[in-house]
Amino acid sequence: MARLVKRGNSWQYEISYRKEDGKFTKLRKSGFKTKSEAKAAAVDLEYEISKGLSAEKKNMFLADYFEDWMILYKKDSISPVTYKKYEDTLKNLRKLAPFLKLSEMDRDIYQKLLNKYAKNHAKETVIKFNNHVRACLKDSIDDGVINRDPTRKAVIKGNKPSKPREDKYLDYSELKILLEETEKHLNPEYASPYLVITAAKTGLRFSELLGLTWDDIDFDKRLVDVNKTWNYKIKEFGPTKNESSIRKVVLDERTTEILAELKNNQSEIFKKFGITNPDNLVFYNLKNGIVSNNAANKFLKKMLNRLNIDTNLTLHGLRHTYASVLLYKQINILTVSKLLGHRDTTTTQETYAHIVKELEDQDLEKISDILKYL
CATH class of the missing domain: 1.10.443.10 (Intergrase catalytic core)
Known part of the structure; x- marks a missing residue:
C-alpha cells in the first residue's frame, strides 16, 4: 500500500518494493495537485511493478540511464564521430536535468527539458537531441522500465540556423x-x-x-x-x-x-x-x-x-x-x-x-x- 504525504501545496506518494537482490527500497514522486491524483498514480505504478516493470531502473536519473544505454547499445556499433554526438547529448542532460529521474518523466516535464535546450540551440540540433533521448526512452519501454513514451508528440523548437536552409x-x-x-x-x-x-x-x-x-x-x-x-x-x-x-x-x-x-x-x-x-x-x-x-x-x-x-x-x-x-x-x-x-x-x-x-x-x-x- 502506498503512503501518501502532503508537501506544501502538493501531494507525494511513497511506495516500498523489493529489489532484485531481495532488499526493500522506496520509490517516491511528488508534485500531484490532489491526494486522489497521487493515489491513482501510485496504484498504477504498483500494478506495473507487479507485472514486471523495473522499478529499480525507473528510479535512476535520466542522465545515468542514458549513459548506460549509450555505452551498451551505441559504443563500437557506430562511428566515433557519431558516438561523440551521443556524448554531447549526455553532457547536456547532465547540465540541464542532473537530478531528473525516469520515474518523474512525463510529456510536460520532457517538453520543458526540450524547450530549455532549444533556447540556445538551432532547431536542427534540437531534432538530433530529441532523436537521441527518444531512442533511449523507447528502448526503456521495451525493457519494462517505463510504460509510456514521454517524447510522444514533442514540439521541436529552436533558434534559426546560422546558415539559411x-x-x-x-x-x-x-x-x-x-x-x-x-x-x-x-x-x-x-x-x-x-x-x-x-x-x-x-x-x-x-x-x-x-x-x-x-x-x-x-x-x-x-x-x-x-x-x-x-x-x-x-x-x-x-x-x-x-x-x-x-x-x-x-x-x-x-x-x-x-x-x-x-x-x-x-x-x-x-x-x-x-x-x-x-x-x-x-x-x-x-x-x-x-x-x-x-x-x-x-x-x-x-x-x-x-x-x-x-x-x-x-x-x-x-x-x-x-x-x-x-x-x-x-x-x-x-x-x-x-x-x-x-x-x-x-x-x-x-x-x-x-x-x-x-x-x-x-x-x-x-x-x-x-x-x-x-
Whole structure:
C-alpha cells in the first residue's frame, strides 16, 4: 500500500518494493495537485511493478540511464564521430536535468527539458537531441522500465540556423548545370571533380565517399556498395554511421561511365609516375593522395562561382540536394530513407519536413480531384 504525504501545496506518494537482490527500497514522486491524483498514480505504478516493470531502473536519473544505454547499445556499433554526438547529448542532460529521474518523466516535464535546450540551440540540433533521448526512452519501454513514451508528440523548437536552409540545397536546374560544368574539369590527376559528381548522384556522406574502394563499385549492375567509411584524421577505414548505413546505391549510366574512365586512367597515370594507392581508394589524388574535405569544398565553390550560383553549399549539401530532388520527383520516402542510410523514415521526415509538407499538400489536391469525379 502506498503512503501518501502532503508537501506544501502538493501531494507525494511513497511506495516500498523489493529489489532484485531481495532488499526493500522506496520509490517516491511528488508534485500531484490532489491526494486522489497521487493515489491513482501510485496504484498504477504498483500494478506495473507487479507485472514486471523495473522499478529499480525507473528510479535512476535520466542522465545515468542514458549513459548506460549509450555505452551498451551505441559504443563500437557506430562511428566515433557519431558516438561523440551521443556524448554531447549526455553532457547536456547532465547540465540541464542532473537530478531528473525516469520515474518523474512525463510529456510536460520532457517538453520543458526540450524547450530549455532549444533556447540556445538551432532547431536542427534540437531534432538530433530529441532523436537521441527518444531512442533511449523507447528502448526503456521495451525493457519494462517505463510504460509510456514521454517524447510522444514533442514540439521541436529552436533558434534559426546560422546558415539559411536555402543555402544547403540546389534545385534541379542548378544541379544539372553544376554537373555539366564539373564534367568539363574531369582530370584523373585530381579526384575532387569525380567526388563532387558522385556525391550529387548518390547522396553518400563524405566519409562514405572517401571509404569507397574500386571493389565496392559493380560496373555491370551499376551499384555502389556502401560498407565502410574512411577516418581522415587517423587515416584508416572505419565503420559506417550505423547498420542502416550499410546499403547499395544505384548509379546512373553516365556516372558509371565517368567512374569507369577514372579507374582506367587512374591506373595508367599512377603506374606512369610510380604512385601507389595502397587501399585501392576510388578518390585518390596523384600528388596529395586522399582528398580532403576542404579541397573538395574549394573545388565545389569554384564551380558554383563560375555559374554565378550564390550559395553557401558544401559537399554535404549535395547529399541534401540528392534527397530533395528524389522527393520532389515523387520517389517514395521509404526508398529515399534507405538510400540515405537513415535508420528509419522519421529522420528523413524531420530533415526534409518542408519538402514532405509541400508534397502532402500536393497529394491532398490530387485526392480532391480524384474524389470529385466519384
